[in-house]
Amino acid sequence: MKCEPKAYNIDDLSRAPDKTTHWEGVRNYQVRNMLRDEIKEGDRAFFYYSNAKEPGVVGIMKIVKSGYPDFCAWDPENRYYDPDSTPENPRWYMVDVQLVKKFDTIVLLSALRANPLLQNMWILRKGNRLSITPVTETEWKEILYMAGT
DNA sequence: GCCAACGTTGGC
DNA sequence: GCCAACGTTGGC
Numbered sequence: 001m002k003c004e005p006k007a008y009n010i011d012d013l014s015r016a017p018d019k020t021t022h023w024e025g026v027r028n029y030q031v032r033n034m035l036r037d038e039i040k041e042g043d044r045a046f047f048y049y050s051n052a053k054e055p056g057v058v059g060i061m062k063i064v065k066s067g068y069p070d071f072c073a074w075d076p077e078n079r080y081y082d083p084d085s086t087p088e089n090p091r092w093y094m095v096d097v098q099l100v101k102k103f104d105t106i107v108l109l110s111a112l113r114a115n116p117l118l119q120n121m122w123i124l125r126k127g128n129r130l131s132i133t134p135v136t137e138t139e140w141k142e143i144l145y146m147a148g149t
Numbered sequence: 150g151c152c153a154a155c156g157t158t159g160g161c
Numbered sequence: 162g163c164c165a166a167c168g169t170t171g172g173c
Contacts, residue, residue: 002171028156051171109172127154129170 001061001097002050002123002131010047010058010102019099020064024072025080026092031132036067036093039132045097046135046143048123049106056108057143065096103147117142 001023003009013021026032039045043063049055069090072080085091112118122133135143 004171030156055172129155131170 001045002048004051005049006052009049010099013047013061013097013099014102016099020096022070022072022094023097024070024094026070026094026131027080027082028129028131031130032091032093034132035095039063039066039095041066044100044140045132046140047099050131054106054108056106056111057103057147058106059102060100061097062100063095064098067093067095070094101149103149105147107143107146111146112143115142115146 008021013019023035026035041063045061045063046057047059047061048057069087070080070085070092071087072078072094073082073085073090073092074087075081076083080092082091112121113124118124118139121135121139122128122130123135
């Protein structure tokens with residue numbers, strides 16, 4: 001799950017009550033569908049820094065609440081406001097995530113790219129712009145290994 | 150800051 | 162339904 005560290009970083013999550021936060025603001029239909037239909041409570045996810053000086057994986061989160069309507073879309077003051085989404089007919093969804101572990105060191109994007117075992121990883125594919133992408137079990141384990149955990 | 154890649158918008 | 166124009170993402 002991508003996030004720009006300038007907007008919200010893993011230490012912010014670490015300081016959050018219960019180390020838990022809403023993963024709000026997804027405004028892409030493909031990712032919306034994942035949040036609404038596929039991602040389940042108990043699932044694990046990597047916290048990935050995008051658009052950062054040093055992009056890469058910085059830790060592990062778990063989904064503690066599966067997809068429900070993104071209420072930020074209903075608040076005109078919110079940066080993610082979307083007048084076409086209503087409580088009766090919500091357009092956007094979010095999940096709640098909890099920090100499981102912050103890695104001792106970031107696993108850099110350049111390291112992901114350099115690892116042959118990860119060559120087919122979704123997030124590394126050319127032109128990929130989805131803010132949430134699937135990770136296979138093999139990839140998951142390899143990244144844990146790279147993180148030294 | 151640049152720019153490739155992709156999604157969305159809106160005229161026709 | 163097509164497609165040009167525009168906006169966004171995100172690595173570099």
